Amino acid sequence: MSEKDNEILKRSERIIKLFSAAKGINISKFPGSIPPFSKYLNGKIIDVERGKIIVEFDLKEEWANPTGLLHGGMQSAIIDDTIGMCTATLGYEGFLITIDAQYNFLGKIKVGEKALVSAKLVREGKNIIHFFAEIRDLNDNLIATANANLLKTSYKPEYVREIDSFKE
Numbered sequence: 640m641s642e643k644d645n646e647i648l649k650r651s652e653r654i655i656k657l658f659s660a661a662k663g664i665n666i667s668k669f670p671g672s673i674p675p676f677s678k679y680l681n682g683k684i685i686d687v688e689r690g691k692i693i694v695e696f697d698l699k700e701e702w703a704n705p706t707g708l709l710h711g712g713m714q715s716a717i718i719d720d721t722i723g724m725c726t727a728t729l730g731y732e733g734f735l736i737t738i739d740a741q742y743n744f745l746g747k748i749k750v751g752e753k754a755l756v757s758a759k760l761v762r763e764g765k766n767i768i769h770f771f772a773e774i775r776d777l778n779d780n781l782i783a784t785a786n787a788n789l790l791k792t793s794y795k796p797e798y799v800r801e802i803d804s805f806k807e
Contacts, residue, residue, distance in 0.1 A: 646730075646732075647729070647730040647731060647732070648730060649730070650730035650731075650732070650799070650802055650803065651689050651728060651729055651730025652730070653730075653802050653805065654727050654728055654730060654802055655687055655688060655689060655728055657802070658684050658687040658692070658724070658727075658728065659684075659687055661684055662683075662684050662685065662686070662687070663683055663684070663685070664683060664684075665681045665682075665683055666678060666680070666681055666682050666683070666684075667679075667681045671797075671798060671801050672796075672797040672798050672801060673798075676716075676720065677720055677723070677724075680696060680716065680717060680720050681696075681697070682694040682695060682696045682717070682720065682721070682756070683695045683696075684724070685755065687728060688728070689728050689729065689730075689760075690725065690728060690729060690759060690760030690763075691725065691728075691757070691758070691759045691760070692721060692724050692725045692728060692757065692758050692759075693755055693756070693757045694717075694720075694721045694724065694755070694756050694757075695753055695754070695755055695756075696717050696753065696754050696755075696756060697753055698713075698748065698749070698750045698751060698752050698753065698754055699750060700750050700751065702750050703750040707749055707750060708747045708748065708749055708750070709747070709748050709749070709750055709754070709782070711742070711744050711783075714742065714744060714774055714782065714783045715740070715742050715785070717754070717756050717774065718740075718742065718756055718758070718772045718773075718774065718783065718785045718787075719737060719740065719787070721756040721757070721758045721772055722737070722758045722770045722772055722785075722787055722789070723735075724758070725758040725759070725760065725770060725772075726768065726770075726789060727798065729760070729763070729768070731791060732795055732799055732803075733791050733792045733793045733794055733795060734792050734794045734795070734796045734799075735768055735789040735790065735791055735792070736789060736790050736792055737787055737788070737789050738767075738788050738789065738790045739787065739788050740785055740786065740787035740788075741785060741786050741787075742783060742784075742785045743783060743784045743785070744782075744783050745781050745782065745783055745784065746776075746780055746781050746782040746783070747782065748774070748776050748780075748782050752776065752777070753776075753777055754774050754775065754776060754777075754782065755774070755775050755776075755777065756772060756773070756774050757772060757773055757775075758770055758771070758772040759771055759772070761786075766790060766791050767788050767789070767790060767791075768788070768789045768790075768791065769786070769787070769788050769789075770785075770786070770787050770788075770789065771784070771785070771786055772784070772785045772786075772787070773785070
């Protein structure tokens with residue numbers, strides 16, 4: 640294993656340890672730099688490992704479409720946010736940015752309920768990372784699925800700088 644691969648693995652382990660310690664806590668309460676939109680969405684990590692994460696979201700009233708169901712745009716937002724958290728578990732120094740995504744709205748869920756969003760790594764290429772994600776209600780009914788490709792960048796986000804400052 641190269642020194643760079645070892646650094647990525649160690650960063651991944653530190654991020655997973657941090658996420659695991661925060662299980663069940665609203666993201667807005669996390670220590671460190673959390674993006675404002677993630678704070679607004681305010682999910683709770685339920686389970687995490689490298690390349691996999693499950694996040695629970697309380698579906699806010701302002702996320703409704705005219706029928707009182709979760710708006711498709713908000714479905715896309717909570718999926719994208721969950722995939723973003725999943726990318727952090729990979730331990731890369733550079734930020735991963737979504738370059739394309741396909742969403743399939745397959746079911747319905749009312750605002751005021753809770754939803755589980757899972758994201759998992761499908762393919763880890765040299766420059767492009769592919770993820771699959773889905774939204775399910777608490778009765779395990781499928782609400783939406785998504786496939787997304789993300790591009791590795793050289794931008795080192797604040798959370799990576801913070802994680803790297805706590806090297807063991």
